[in-house]
Amino acid sequence: MHMADALVAPAVAGTMYACSAAAAAYSIKQVRLETDAKKIPVMGVMGAFVFAAQMINFAIPGTGSSGHLCGGMMLSALLGPCGGFLTMVGVLLIQCLFFADGGLLALGCNIWNMAFYGCFAANLLVWKPIMRKGISRGKIITASLAGCILALQLGAFSVVLETSASGITELPFAAFAMVMQPIHLAIGLVEGLITAAVLAFVYEARPELLARGGERAGEKGRFTFPGTLAVLGAAALVTGGLFSLAASSAPDGLEWAIEKVTGFTELEGTGEWEQSAGAIQELTAFLPDYGFQGTQSPWGTVVSGIVGALAVTVLCVGVCLLFRFFKRRKR
Amino acid sequence: MSHIRIDVEGLTFGYEKGKEILSGISFHAAESESVGIIGENGVGKSTLLKLLAGLCPEYTGSVRIEDIPVEKSTLSRIRSRIGYVFQDADSQLFMNTVYEDVAFAPRNYGLPEKEVERRVEQALKMTGAEHLKEKQIYRMSGGEKKLVSIASVLSMTPDILLLDEPSGALDPKNRRNLIRILNGFDHLKLIASHDLDLILETCERAVLLHGGRIVKDGPAEELLTDGKLLEECGLELPLCLQGRRTYKMH
Amino acid sequence: MRGIDGAIYEIHGMDALAARKQWMNEVHPLVKLLLTLGYIVSVVSFSRYDVIGLTGMAVYPLAGFLLAELSLREGCRRLRVVLPIVCLMGLPDLFLDRQPVLFLGLQVNAGLFSMLTLVEKGIFAVFASYLLIATTSLDKLCYALRLLHVPKVLVTQFMLTYRYITVLLEEAERMTQAYALRANGQKGIRFKVWGSLTGLLLLRGMDRAENVYEAMLLRGYEGDYGYLREKLPFRFGDILYFLFWAALITAFSIWPLLPLVGDLIGRIWI
Numbered sequence: 001m002h003m004a005d006a007l008v009a010p011a012v013a014g015t016m017y018a019c020s021a022a023a024a025a026y027s028i029k030q031v032r033l034e035t036d037a038k039k040i041p042v043m044g045v046m047g048a049f050v051f052a053a054q055m056i057n058f059a060i061p062g063t064g065s066s067g068h069l070c071g072g073m074m075l076s077a078l079l080g081p082c083g084g085f086l087t088m089v090g091v092l093l094i095q096c097l098f099f100a101d102g103g104l105l106a107l108g109c110n111i112w113n114m115a116f117y118g119c120f121a122a123n124l125l126v127w128k129p130i131m132r133k134g135i136s137r138g139k140i141i142t143a144s145l146a147g148c149i150l151a152l153q154l155g156a157f158s159v160v161l162e163t164s165a166s167g168i169t170e171l172p173f174a175a176f177a178m179v180m181q182p183i184h185l186a187i188g189l190v191e192g193l194i195t196a197a198v199l200a201f202v203y204e205a206r207p208e209l210l211a212r213g214g215e216r217a218g219e220k221g222r223f224t225f226p227g228t229l230a231v232l233g234a235a236a237l238v239t240g241g242l243f244s245l246a247a248s249s250a251p252d253g254l255e256w257a258i259e260k261v262t263g264f265t266e267l268e269g270t271g272e273w274e275q276s277a278g279a280i281q282e283l284t285a286f287l288p289d290y291g292f293q294g295t296q297s298p299w300g301t302v303v304s305g306i307v308g309a310l311a312v313t314v315l316c317v318g319v320c321l322l323f324r325f326f327k328r329r330k331r
Numbered sequence: 332m333s334h335i336r337i338d339v340e341g342l343t344f345g346y347e348k349g350k351e352i353l354s355g356i357s358f359h360a361a362e363s364e365s366v367g368i369i370g371e372n373g374v375g376k377s378t379l380l381k382l383l384a385g386l387c388p389e390y391t392g393s394v395r396i397e398d399i400p401v402e403k404s405t406l407s408r409i410r411s412r413i414g415y416v417f418q419d420a421d422s423q424l425f426m427n428t429v430y431e432d433v434a435f436a437p438r439n440y441g442l443p444e445k446e447v448e449r450r451v452e453q454a455l456k457m458t459g460a461e462h463l464k465e466k467q468i469y470r471m472s473g474g475e476k477k478l479v480s481i482a483s484v485l486s487m488t489p490d491i492l493l494l495d496e497p498s499g500a501l502d503p504k505n506r507r508n509l510i511r512i513l514n515g516f517d518h519l520k521l522i523a524s525h526d527l528d529l530i531l532e533t534c535e536r537a538v539l540l541h542g543g544r545i546v547k548d549g550p551a552e553e554l555l556t557d558g559k560l561l562e563e564c565g566l567e568l569p570l571c572l573q574g575r576r577t578y579k580m581h
Numbered sequence: 582m583r584g585i586d587g588a589i590y591e592i593h594g595m596d597a598l599a600a601r602k603q604w605m606n607e608v609h610p611l612v613k614l615l616l617t618l619g620y621i622v623s624v625v626s627f628s629r630y631d632v633i634g635l636t637g638m639a640v641y642p643l644a645g646f647l648l649a650e651l652s653l654r655e656g657c658r659r660l661r662v663v664l665p666i667v668c669l670m671g672l673p674d675l676f677l678d679r680q681p682v683l684f685l686g687l688q689v690n691a692g693l694f695s696m697l698t699l700v701e702k703g704i705f706a707v708f709a710s711y712l713l714i715a716t717t718s719l720d721k722l723c724y725a726l727r728l729l730h731v732p733k734v735l736v737t738q739f740m741l742t743y744r745y746i747t748v749l750l751e752e753a754e755r756m757t758q759a760y761a762l763r764a765n766g767q768k769g770i771r772f773k774v775w776g777s778l779t780g781l782l783l784l785r786g787m788d789r790a791e792n793v794y795e796a797m798l799l800r801g802y803e804g805d806y807g808y809l810r811e812k813l814p815f816r817f818g819d820i821l822y823f824l825f826w827a828a829l830i831t832a833f834s835i836w837p838l839l840p841l842v843g844d845l846i847g848r849i850w851i
Contacts, residue, residue, distance in 0.1 A: 004663040005706030006699055007670060010622050028734050037802065038794045040734065041425070044741025045749070045790035051742070052749040053779050055585045056757060059769030069779065090739040094746065097714045097722075098595055099588070100659040103706050104713075105621045167629075168699065169670050170677035170692065194775055201780030209787065305633035308843030316640055320647035327604055386795050407801070415799045421748050422792035425741060427720055439801030467596055469747040487800060 001155055001184070002095070002110055005103030009166035016162065017108030023116055024089060027082035039083060046075060047087045051094065058194050067190035070148045072118015073127075074195050077144075078202075078209060081123040088115035109162050113155040121154055122147035135210055140203055141196040148192030149185065156184035334362045335398075336491055336519045337383060342392035344382055352378050354543045356392070360519055362490075367530030367551055368523040370540035371565035376523035377418065379540070380493045383521070384415045396491070411440060414484030418496040420476035424468045429460070429479050432468065436487040454486035455479075458512050474505030481512060492520040498529045527569040531555050539564055585754040589747055598651070599718040605649040606716045609819040610725035616826050617713040623834040624705045629695040633840060636701065637833040641826065642708035649716050656711050660704060667703035671696035719743055724813060745789070753782055 008016075031039055050071035058067045071091060075084030092110050095101040102110045126147040130139050160177045163169060169176070203210050337360040345351035352375040360366050368376050381387050382394060385406045394401040396409045417423040426432035433454055437447045455461045460478040463471065471479070477497070484492070497513070498506050506529070513520065513533045524530055530537055530551055537551040541564040547554055555561070558568045567573070599606065620641050627635045646653055678692030714722075723736045756778055760770060770778055832838060 002662070004667055004703050005621050005625060005710075006663070006667050006702035008625065010626055013622075013625075024732075024735065028732050031734070040737055041741060041793040041797060042787070042790040043738045044425075045745045045786050045793060047738065047742030048745035048749040049783055049786035051746050052585070052753040053782060055588055055750065056753055056779060057769040058775050059771055061772050086735060086738060087742070089735060090742040093739060094743055097710065098592055099662065100707050100710065101662050103621070103663070104618060104710050105625065105706065163670070169673055170695070171670075171673040194779070197772075197776030198779045198783060199776075201776035202783060205780065205784060206787075302633070304840040304843030304847060305636070305837075306843065307846055308839035308841065309633075309636055311842050311846055312637065312640065312839060313643070316644050317647060320644050324648060324650070381795070384799055386798070406798075410799050411801065413799065415796075417792060417796055419789075419792065422789055423796040425744055425793050425796065427740060427744055431720070435797075435802075436800035465600075467600070468744070470593065470596070484800070 001113060001152075001159060002102030003106040003113070003159060003162065005105040007163050007166060007168050008103075008106045008109055009168070010105070012162050012166045013105045013108055015108075016112050020089075020108045020111035020116065023085060023112075023120070027085045030082040031086065039079075043079065043083055043087045044090070046079065047090045047094075050075060050087070050091050053198075058190075060190055067187070067194055069198065070118060070151065070188075070191035070195050072115055073122045073144060073147045073151060073191075074198060076119040076123035077127055077199055081119045084119040084123070085115050088119060109158075113158050113162075114151075117151040117154040117158075122151040126150055135203065135207070137200050137203060140199050140210075144196035144199055145189070145192035148195055149188035152184040152188035152191065153181060156180040335359050336362055336396065337521070338393075338395040338398070339383075340393040340395075342382065342390055342394055344378065344387060344390040346387075351543055353382075353540075356545055358538060358545060358548055360521065362519055363517055364536060365513075365520045365522070365534045367534035367537040368521060368540065369525060369527060369530055369537055369555075369566065371525065374540045374565075375543060376525075376540060377495050380415065380495055380521065380523050383491075383493060384413050385409055411487065412490045414487060414489030414492045416481055416484055416492070416494045416497060418499060420473070420480040423480040424476060424483065427467060429455075429463045429466050429468060429471075429482075432479065433483045433486045435483065440487065450486045450488070451482075454482040457485055457515065458482040459508065473500045474502060474508075477501060477505065477509065478512075481509075485516075490518050492516055492518065494520065494522045494524075496524050496526075497522060498524060498526045525566065527555055527561075527566065528571055531569050531571070539566075541565070585750055585757065589750050589754070592747060594655075595714060596718070598715040603649060603716065605645075606718075608716070608822050609813060609815055610717050610721040611728050612815075612819045612823045613713050613717055614722065614725045614729075616823060616830075617709050619827065620709050620830050621706045623830055624702050624709075626834065627698060627702070629698055630691060632694050632697050632701070634834075634837050635698050635705075637837075637839045638701075638705055638830070640833060641830060642705060642712060645712040646708070649712065651712070651715055656708055659711050660707055663703050663707050664700070667700055668696075671699040674699070721813070741793075745786075745793075748789070749782070749786060752785060756782060 050069070053069045054071060056069070058069075060067050072084060072088050075087050078084070079087060089111055092102065092107065092115060096104060096107055096110070127143045130143040130146075157177065157180070160173065160180050164173045164176065199210065337358075339359070340357050342356040343351055343354045345353075356379065368379060370376050378387065382390055383396065383401070385401045388401070388403055388406075397412060399405050399409055401409055424432050426435060430451060433451045434447050437450045442450070451464075452461070455464060458478045458481050460475070460482055463475055463479060466475075468476065468479070477500075481494075481497075494513070497509055501509060510529065510532050513522070520533075522530060522534060534551045536549065537547075537554045538545055539547045539554060539560070546564055547557075547560065555569055556572060561568060620638075624635070624638050627638070642656075645651075646656060674692035674695045675690060676692065678690060678695055680691035681688050682691050682694070717725075719740065723740055726736050726739075727733070757770070760774070760778060764771070
């Protein structure tokens, strides 16, 4: 579910960075490190654990494939939503930097899609309500399954939203969602089962770890129902904003290009070309502002581009190698 | 007798109620002594060290370090005088590079950066680990990590050194090096280990724990040659006294 | 899917690169971080059909790889996660974006160009991030994050996670290996042991966290975690480096430099 940089427009990336930053700021305030300094090493090592655990392949019975652990859900059960969220931020940043899993620009999106839904939505809407009257093995399994499915559905849907809002693909919104949601239902189910198995084991071995999850952390401002609603409302607002962005930017690309070409042809007055070629347009049309100040290019724009690319490559490599040579000599 | 640094009187402790690991422990240790704490696995050697460092505050009895009782309010004063070397060097070395890790304690005690640097250099020199200064910790071998973990507490110039199983997972050469470093530290040190050969080479006094109590406290040489007593407490004579090495001597 | 040992190997390799004595590694981390972000933003801002203009942006990663003496092959290997996704996302364009376009005398779908730009964007962004992390150690990167006022808690937690990733990965590897050696050739971890194997890893992690916390306490930790020994000053060279690349990236994203250069050559030639 990690989004790559290429799949987000800067505006969408910026919006999601802001959302994730707000969630992080809130979490940092809640975790109250002054009163519980222990939280930092626990979060740090647990982040490393999630990272390692996600590398383990779990064989899915009856199929040849394998599944992985859902980090957000599990962390929030152990560390509370805020601690879990901050830990996931660290994990995602490392995945992005060291493994090229998700991009730097898309990090805000990825934090929101995976860490926010995994920790806050799954924990506050599923885990906490189910565990309100005490923990049991059965409840852990139910909550893990439901929580993971919810987190992955929300996450997948926001991937669809963010991609569409970025105007990256021609794929219609509905079709994209129709592909993403069922796939992530299956993934959510598997991740839920794995998470349930791990949490059930922890519950048997060291019940106190789960019992104090969140509470111990000094997360005094525990979510009330209105609080949860407010967060969800904010999320809905953001979603709506993205949706409208999607609606407004989707037709942008091509129409803009066509507009450009009509302006071009009128100016140059090559009406006959337009007629003979019908709807066919030359690639030039798609290149912004490549009118060479009225003068005729000796070879077409495309060829110019290719020749230019070759020349720039040669120049760039040459200069770099020279630079390297002199830097080395100096040493 | 010289200045008493550790004073334990009637110490009783258990992680769970009713299951006491240590009961009625009393002993003293003075400046520049080196004391080996020996006993079989799980007898409470590490727990005793942790109690001295104030990591398990809910005990009964009295524990005084440099005449300061170990309590919540005195922890930071006490800890600034104690260097505690963990059994697992990976737990102790939590920074990314050697320099950063060795500099952690002096920085936390608010020393100026110049002094921090001097302390780091000095600590690394004492452990013979100067060449590792810029290295990434996870790229080091077990022996190197051990050296650095000792350096990381020496940089806070402790008056008391507590070592938990320092020779575990060390090869003979690194072990020899460790003994050299330990013998070079001339303040009080407590070494908890079941490596009796190490104790014999580094400590003049030994405390034998068994069943939550101190069975014997006396000169290391005397205690560690008492095969019968050691056997009763689940231990064996040091290897060098078991006669296995005799053939090597020729 | 890469294995656990692959991940360990990757981290070690990255660290070795960032630890080299190389002038690119000495450039101020904040400069490199900002340039990387700025570059990625400019790349993804390119119009969907502007293949030629976007190609010009290859200058930054190309020069970076050459100057930092990085292996292009290693960079390409890092594309294996991103490239399939990006291609998959671009593929529908090929069929849905049917606007015919004349390209070197051939009639093709406009979707071809939008797919190409998408793939190019994916590649360039990954290359630029690789350039950053391969020339900047994590400590320095964290320093840059602090300069950008990223909260200390987050940076500290990030550093600790990074420190213990290899430790826990090695532990996980030992456990899965021990499992595989007695599992009679089956792939992956069987359903029955899902919980216990991972759960044990988790408990060990928790115990380790406890020890780490104690080790920190014993060395005077009281919620503050000092790092990076000295202030890294901005040198003249850093500023020059920043200005040079900022200007070049801006130029390439505003003007169609490649066709202009080609045009110029054409004029001189013909």
